[in-house]
Amino acid sequence: MAAVSIILAIFLFLLGYLTPVSTLYTLPISLLxxxxxxxxxxxKENGQVRR
Structure with missing residues (x-):
């Protein structure tokens, strides 16, 4: 789940930065x-994540 959210954040950042999509929405969402x-x-690395 963590890797998917990081990849999605990078995709949203590039989408907002390189296209005319409003960066007002895409950049804060990608940062979060x-x-x-x-x-x-x-x-997860420290073993603190519970399922």
């Missing part, structure tokens, strides 16, 4: 997804 994905990866 990136932060969520990184925190999930760090928690």
């Amino acid at each position: 997804l990136l932060i969520f994905g990184i925190t999930r990866l760090l928690k």
Whole structure:
């Protein structure tokens, strides 16, 4: 799930940055997804994620 959110964040960032889609919406959403994905990866690395 963390890797998927990081890939989705990168895709949304590129979509908002390189196309005329409004960056007002895509950049904050991609930033939130990136932060969520990184925190999930760090928690998973430390063994703190519960299913």
